[in-house]
Amino acid sequence: MTETGDFWDTNLLLGYTVDWDRLGPPVDAYLQLRGSHRETIASTRVFEEARRVVEKQRRRARTAADRVFEQFDAGRHDTVDDVKDFVCAEFADDWGKVGPVLDYIDHHDSAFLGLTETDSERVLQSTFEEITDDFAEPDDSVQRLRRGGGALALEQFTGGLDSYRSEYAARYDKLDGLLDDTDRDLLLDSHHAVAVTERSGLGFATFDRGDIADNDEAIEACLDGVSVVDCWQFS
Amino acid sequence: MQAPDSDLLTHLADHVLRALPGDPELTYIDAQKILYLTQKRLDSENRVAAALPFYWYLHGPMSKAVSYTLRDAKHSGVVDGRTTATGGQVYTPGSADPPAVDRDEDVVAAERAVEAVVAEYDVFGELDERLREEIYVDAPYEFQQYYKFELLPAVEAFAREPYYLTHTPEEIQFRLARAEGKAPTDEAFAEWRRRLSRFVTLAETYLETVDESEKPVVETFERLAEDVWELFAKQLRIEEHDAAYADDVDDWKLEYDNSQQSLDDSLRRFEATLEEQFDLYDAPDGRDEQSVRTPEESGWGTVADSLLEGPHRD
Numbered sequence: 115m116t117e118t119g120d121f122w123d124t125n126l127l128l129g130y131t132v133d134w135d136r137l138g139p140p141v142d143a144y145l146q147l148r149g150s151h152r153e154t155i156a157s158t159r160v161f162e163e164a165r166r167v168v169e170k171q172r173r174r175a176r177t178a179a180d181r182v183f184e185q186f187d188a189g190r191h192d193t194v195d196d197v198k199d200f201v202c203a204e205f206a207d208d209w210g211k212v213g214p215v216l217d218y219i220d221h222h223d224s225a226f227l228g229l230t231e232t233d234s235e236r237v238l239q240s241t242f243e244e245i246t247d248d249f250a251e252p253d254d255s256v257q258r259l260r261r262g263g264g265a266l267a268l269e270q271f272t273g274g275l276d277s278y279r280s281e282y283a284a285r286y287d288k289l290d291g292l293l294d295d296t297d298r299d300l301l302l303d304s305h306h307a308v309a310v311t312e313r314s315g316l317g318f319a320t321f322d323r324g325d326i327a328d329n330d331e332a333i334e335a336c337l338d339g340v341s342v343v344d345c346w347q348f349s
Numbered sequence: 350m351q352a353p354d355s356d357l358l359t360h361l362a363d364h365v366l367r368a369l370p371g372d373p374e375l376t377y378i379d380a381q382k383i384l385y386l387t388q389k390r391l392d393s394e395n396r397v398a399a400a401l402p403f404y405w406y407l408h409g410p411m412s413k414a415v416s417y418t419l420r421d422a423k424h425s426g427v428v429d430g431r432t433t434a435t436g437g438q439v440y441t442p443g444s445a446d447p448p449a450v451d452r453d454e455d456v457v458a459a460e461r462a463v464e465a466v467v468a469e470y471d472v473f474g475e476l477d478e479r480l481r482e483e484i485y486v487d488a489p490y491e492f493q494q495y496y497k498f499e500l501l502p503a504v505e506a507f508a509r510e511p512y513y514l515t516h517t518p519e520e521i522q523f524r525l526a527r528a529e530g531k532a533p534t535d536e537a538f539a540e541w542r543r544r545l546s547r548f549v550t551l552a553e554t555y556l557e558t559v560d561e562s563e564k565p566v567v568e569t570f571e572r573l574a575e576d577v578w579e580l581f582a583k584q585l586r587i588e589e590h591d592a593a594y595a596d597d598v599d600d601w602k603l604e605y606d607n608s609q610q611s612l613d614d615s616l617r618r619f620e621a622t623l624e625e626q627f628d629l630y631d632a633p634d635g636r637d638e639q640s641v642r643t644p645e646e647s648g649w650g651t652v653a654d655s656l657l658e659g660p661h662r663d
Binding site: 167246 | 644
């Protein structure tokens, strides 16, 4: 199969919105060795999912700030670790949910510590404004990429279906047993993009090893025209 | 829900009207709330309490049994009713006698409970005040109190005022952010949470662009804030209802799905309107690829690092 381009997964799109040392190299390595030499596309569903991820993390940061402000039982020598322990418990120690929030608190430790020491809504409002600014930036980046802004030409594939249950019933059922709903539909978007356009094939470019790259053989056997590209291989 | 014990509840509704002070006039919402508070005071084995199943909805606990009873009592002349200018119902005592019921121990206890509730329930004050003080203390989620009593009235005032008299865009943004932070975290509300956050994203964009002299499409913004609340209430009643409503849940889920679709369409239209009116997402002149990439110190860098593998998990 000849891949004429790469279909970007959500994690690659979100990784691209950040320009710093830990995320920059893996994304840039992919771009230098592969992505910049070929057409890159993402479906409407990828852009929507990226936006949802940003919104979800913003919501959790706000939940943490609101609960620290309202419910944290302040002592005289509280540290940021005390605040993080409290937030961890508030999120029922669900690491998948609370991990990014704890990282975020590290980044704004003085603001979160400040919330433990005050009843002033002005202070909370100030912290919320910082959160708003932090999360508006990636949302703006995703929206500009979607509309052709920036140096990277990331085409939006708008022909995806709301549901692939009937259009690709057998493939849908196979992937349904292998992946969660979002990954299933993103992969079917890439397959559908091949099916309805002149492309002979697409690489599904992803940083998701656990769910997608490690299942590449099963996915490729199910979706003709799609090959899984593990973007970590370029680092 | 099965047909209510009509005679029993009509007797009780008549008792509520006669227990009210002065010239009794009772709104539909107050009738619901007084009978909710009455039910709360009764033993669970009391047959009157068993005849009053409730579910949480837009304005707090509601009961179809109360709704059907008032409709039937109006039809039979036990209560008089008129429709207000805003479409609500107001009830007064009717000319017909209520049906005779066996005034056993349970019914007498319910009558005493009605009298105690009415003595404490301030029907002459502000509706939101009594809902907040008497009813929403029982609300399953803190979010309900905040959105209904802190956010929605502020959005309404903001939309109606020609200038920023009581609420600035920054203050509305703060309330929106706080409402988002208080959103229920239960899995049952996952789909609704997505809509809330999308509304908040668009609303923040909108509020960044309005100025004091011009607030275009503010009615749409206000309507969306109400629609988000209504969709929440439709999920809430699926989650928070007495057992008597088990057979209603499938219909409620269909209603929720339809409303969710409608809200999605409205949010898309709102975003398209914002793009048309405010030139959103245009990069400043002279900025290159870096313009879509944010630095580590933005805070997003820290969060995104945790998300690079598998950002889809809820």
